[in-house]
Amino acid sequence: MDFNPKPSERRATLKGVAAELGVSPATVSNAYNRPDQLSPALRERVLEAAKRLGYPGPDPMARGLRRGRAGAIGVLYEDRLSFAFADPAEVLFLRGLSVATEEAGLGLLLLSGAPREERDPAVVGNAVVDGFVVYSMSDDDPLVQAALERRVPIVIVDQPRIEGLPFVGIDDEAAARAAAGHLVSLGHERLGVVAFEILAKTPKAVMDLGQHPSATFRVSRARLRGYAAALEEAGVSPSEVPVHECAENTREEGRRAARELLSGEPRPTAIMALSDQLAFGVLDAAKEMELSVPEDLSVIGFDDVPEAAQTTPPLTTINQPHVEKGLRAGRMLIAQLREEKPPEPEILPTGLVVRGSATRATDH
Amino acid sequence: MDFNPKPSERRATLKGVAAELGVSPATVSNAYNRPDQLSPALRERVLEAAKRLGYPGPDPMARGLRRGRAGAIGVLYEDRLSFAFADPAEVLFLRGLSVATEEAGLGLLLLSGAPREERDPAVVGNAVVDGFVVYSMSDDDPLVQAALERRVPIVIVDQPRIEGLPFVGIDDEAAARAAAGHLVSLGHERLGVVAFEILAKTPKAVMDLGQHPSATFRVSRARLRGYAAALEEAGVSPSEVPVHECAENTREEGRRAARELLSGEPRPTAIMALSDQLAFGVLDAAKEMELSVPEDLSVIGFDDVPEAAQTTPPLTTINQPHVEKGLRAGRMLIAQLREEKPPEPEILPTGLVVRGSATRATDH
């Protein structure tokens, strides 16, 4: 996009203030940056002249260029930014992250992601930041590549896992295993999975838990593996568990996938969703199809966003500390900016939260 | 905070790539910015050398300085950033705003506000942005002042109202009037108000609707005026309606204020809250005090955030288009960056949403 800089009314500059006063630019600069380097009286005169000329103080970009820092960190998100704000888990994450940036007096620059086809690495190349936090992106995302090329500090959250890069996440496989284990311990044998994108290609594949696709998304891979392991252990064959992919992590997509799953024969008695958002959609689908939860259908989610406690029935799910994740990620990045020792990867705890949406299987 | 730029392994620069190839910096620059200005073969060589040297492309800050644009817009929020993410109305607003920045290929820089005492205008002075959107701030906020001094395009959302500056908001007075009018039409005569900060001072004042403080917050002033007008019209004296201030727009503060209000004599039969967040707190307080809503107490909110439809009972409230507000604000700012004609103020529509939390007064 083209901006026309206003030619009239040129903004005052440091040099202009210096000229007005007949002092050197260094002196004006010092008035702002090192008050102890000049007499209080002179400093007063400088500040007064600045105010008179409408000089707003040193230009952030020029100062940043000179000093070699931008004063902000960038956040990369898999999807459009507007989707990020619609995703409660992401909002919690940003909340934690913002605590860290506030502590450090840094700004938080949210970059516009986009659908895969329209993704433009230039948004990363042009971002005025001192570092990036990569939030849950695919293993081969060009934006991640672009961030790496910037050669600034980076921390990765959830995915992709890149050898040697600071990381914060959870043990997705173990957490998923706990979820599936819970259902299996309740006697469920006919299950279904509502998943995120696994291969990042359209049209969405329908697969089963017995397959081991080299998913584009590490997190999906790990959770699917966890589900499969728990089932296998209980004597349920993963290859008989259908997996439906969702193009987006939205309630609507979860509903669609669940409808398909619930129209299959034999109908699953339990559905595992890779996120609470998707699980909410499963609940919607069940309601539409007049299946009552948990009597006719058990549902388990993943994330434990606050809304999960408010559904009818309240959602049984896997808790993970979203806010804490953001806080840690931010602090890790800031530690790198200060060039303290490169932070160790952090794996945060998860836990099964038993509420009302899953119960004992009755029909066999 | 101090960052130590890594002295080892200096990052490659455009000049370095030029030197490597024996061409001028202009040529390397053209390879990135005006591919048509050099032969494809030469461009290939340049890009190849860049890759070889690990040159990540033109530095965003240097480019920005030269071109006079930052590629991002800044958002100013009244409170700590972490509170912004906890406020559903604000998150909806940011969602709309991010649609606009995405359209324009701009980043969204969230700036750290802070409690009034710790507020640092430098965060505004140092922000690398092409313009600001000021989201609902007090009439005399130093951060707004600092943004004004930057002499970049600005749009103001909700407050403060500054003559001549682009604005997007709602008719707060009329909306509040509709809310109070609804309660009054249901026969309520003993009312109470749970408000935001009005004067921005501690300790929080307790006042009544008959007072007309020159509130620090235009929105609070207007809504209080609207409430008072509707009551007066119905023959209820505003000076008998207690107003309790909340230091923050949180559920917890709303609960606290409501408890005080409900402990007064005579107990109000209806409470008006200046936001849904506060109204949720009122609902919490009623539950704690074993007052059933709406039988013992009618409650009306303001905002119509999605959660309002999910409470028990669902909240009667005033709807306003948060996402649309963000979208419009963003587009107005971007229009100014392109220096199209300065946008006209926009007043967005509101509406009373009748749900279950307010009913006819019974006890008189």
Add this chain to the structure above:
DNA sequence: CTGAAAGCGCTTACAG
């Protein structure tokens, strides 16, 4: 199609 020159607005040793 390519390059020399000027300059965006500032800060930082360093010399006085």
Add this chain to the structure above:
DNA sequence: CTGAAAGCGCTTACAG
């Protein structure tokens, strides 16, 4: 306590 000089990394007319 103050100033001259160099330079952060780039882009943009302009001349050839």
